Amino acid sequence: MSKRLLLVGAGHAHLEVLKQMTEHGLPDVDVCLITPSPYQYYSGMFSGFTEGIYTEEDTRVDLRPLTKRARVQLIQKTAVTIRPEQKKIICHDGSVYPFDAASFDIGSRSLPESVEHTAAQSIKPNYLFTERMKDLRETPQPLIVGGGAAGTELALSIQAYKNMHQRPGQVRLVTSGPLLPDTPKWVRARMKHILKKKGVRVWEDEEVKAVTDSSIETSRGNKIRHTGVLWLGGAVGDAIFTRAGLDVDDRGFAFVSRTLQFKNYDYLFGAGDCVTLETDPDLPKSGVYAVRQGPVLWENVKNFFHHQPLETFVPQKNALYILSTGDRKGFLIYGPVHTHNHKAWQLKHKIDREFMAKYK
Ligand SMILES: Cc1cc2nc3c(=O)[nH]c(=O)nc-3n(C[C@H](O)[C@H](O)[C@H](O)COP(=O)(O)OP(=O)(O)OC[C@H]3O[C@@H](n4cnc5c(N)ncnc54)[C@H](O)[C@@H]3O)c2cc1C
Structure with a gap:
């Protein structure tokens, strides 16, 4: 029976996972992307959009063709609850998604x-x-x-x-x-x-x-x-991690190791703003790191299913x-x-x- 990988959020690192899926696939694993919008907006172009240089289309990736090419099911919903022990994610409409492994790239919140x-x-x-x-x-x-x-x-x-x-x-x-x-x-x-x-x-x-x-x-x-x-x-963290009793820092970001795995749960992965590296807790919440984590995240979710050793993410000193x-x-x-x-x-x-x- 095939296993299931849930990607939660369409942040930078998950875009890379989707791209790699398009090129290489992940045999015997059903992959789903849970994210509320059919588009992923890119903050690097927000200033150009505001000023009137870029159009809305310029600033966003349409996730429908990308997930189709990657043979990933797109579920347009917001994840609100994680049951880490039961390996389930619950969305805003009450729907429940069981998984074998899940990866979070849901960004941060800014309103205290x-x-x-x-x-x-x-x-x-x-x-x-x-x-x-x-x-x-x-x-x-x-x-x-x-x-x-x-x-x-x-x-x-x-x-x-x-x-x-x-x-x-x-x-x-x-x-x-x-x-x-x-x-x-x-x-x-x-x-x-x-x-x-x-x-x-x-x-x-x-x-x-x-x-x-x-x-x-x-x-x-x-x-x-x-x-x-x-x-x-x-930036502050989405309350989803705290509610699930996961280990978080003082702003609510989930702690991960350099393999991008959550503390105590090797089947939960995370990248981008929503996680804090235990080894580098002061790393800024910045898209640069989310982008760099993408290839490591891909290797690690793939190797997790193939029972292979995982890679580590080492952040660069200056961005x-x-x-x-x-x-x-x-x-x-x-x-x-x-x-x-x-x-x-x-x-x-x-x-x-x-x-x-x-x-x-
Ligand atoms: C104006 C502006 C300019 C910036 N410019 C730069 C820059 O030039 N360089 C730089 O490095 N950084 C920049 N940043 C910071 C950068 O935007 C963030 O660090 C980056 O977006 C984080 O990426 P991410 O992959 O963690 O998540 P995001 O890009 O925030 O993506 C998160 C995704 O998760 C989805 N999501 C959220 N919650 C849920 C949920 N509960 N369930 C399912 N899906 C969910 C969202 O819809 C989205 O698809 C800028 C920020 C701003 C506001």
């Missing part, structure tokens, strides 16, 4: 409980992005919470859209620490200068304490008006980041090195196009 049910909106899961952004970029005072790579990039992209399409208004960005907190101080200073020059108003070292329909209040007592709030204040700053300019950061010019954006454009072409 304290601001749920307020005007603050999230773009996670990623398929919410385009609709959210189409609305937000048209409002006069959009406010972004979070000064990390995603927050600064989207603030600049919305401002670029406004400037280019003569939409009135100014983007506001509020962040609890410094801008780009994981970078050296000269990189942060440069980003601050870019934001100012492009017309984005920034509040640093101010934590958002309350969100109402028309304003936010900060830890320094500032009341800042807004016409829409996008919350990018740091290349190129943030779009508007008008086809990019801010390239690699460790202590940074540069801001059109060439950097062209490189980003090339990398992102090539990534998407692999799965389309």
Whole structure:
């Protein structure tokens, strides 16, 4: 009798597994992909979409032809419960999926409980992005919470859209620490200068304490008006792992070993933002690592079924980041090195196009 592998979420690493399935197959294993949307949206192109350079089609992979080619059953549902001992996954509609092995690549969430049910909106899961952004970029005072790579990039992209399409208004960005907190101080200073020059108003070292329909209040007592709030204040884990009693870190991300297996359950695998490597708990939640984990994940789920030794994922020390700053300019950061010019954006454009072409 054939075995069953459940892939939960269509994140970066699972796209690679699907591609490998297309090329090599996995004999005697039924593979299903559980994911809520028929599309996987690619965050590397979110800034270009916001600014108006990319279409919605450019930013997403249609999972229907990809799963068809891979001979994988696509189940358009959200997984809400894991029963690890019983080897079952339960979806939002109550349907139950038994498995022999399961792999999770469901990304992160960005809305903390304290601001749920307020005007603050999230773009996670990623398929919410385009609709959210189409609305937000048209409002006069959009406010972004979070000064990390995603927050600064989207603030600049919305401002670029406004400037280019003569939409009135100014983007506001509020962040609890410094801008780009994981970078050296000269990189942060440069980003601050870019934001100012492009017309984005920034509040640093101010934590958002309350969100109402028309304003936010900060830890320094500032009341800042807004016409829409996008919350990018740091990744948190989906509650699915905590509810299942799995071993998670303090933000709810499931711990995995370097073989990408969950602690205590060798038949549960995970990759991307939703997991934390026990050996490297401080690795940023970034697509770069999700992409690099893809080939290792493929080898390991395959070897698991074939009773072969597994491979290990060793993260690289420095990752290349190129943030779009508007008008086809990019801010390239690699460790202590940074540069801001059109060439950097062209490189980003090339990398992102090539990534998407692999799965389309
Ligand atoms: C604006 C922006 C720009 C960014 N730019 C970059 C960049 O340039 N470089 C970089 O390295 N990182 C970037 N990031 C970070 C990057 O987006 C994430 O690290 C990356 O998307 C994580 O990939 P993933 O494979 O873990 O999951 P995701 O890409 O988030 O995919 C998760 C998938 O799981 C599905 N899913 C979610 N929950 C469930 C569930 N319960 N059941 C079933 N399916 C589910 C989702 O629908 C989706 O298909 C950016 C983030 C943002 C917001």
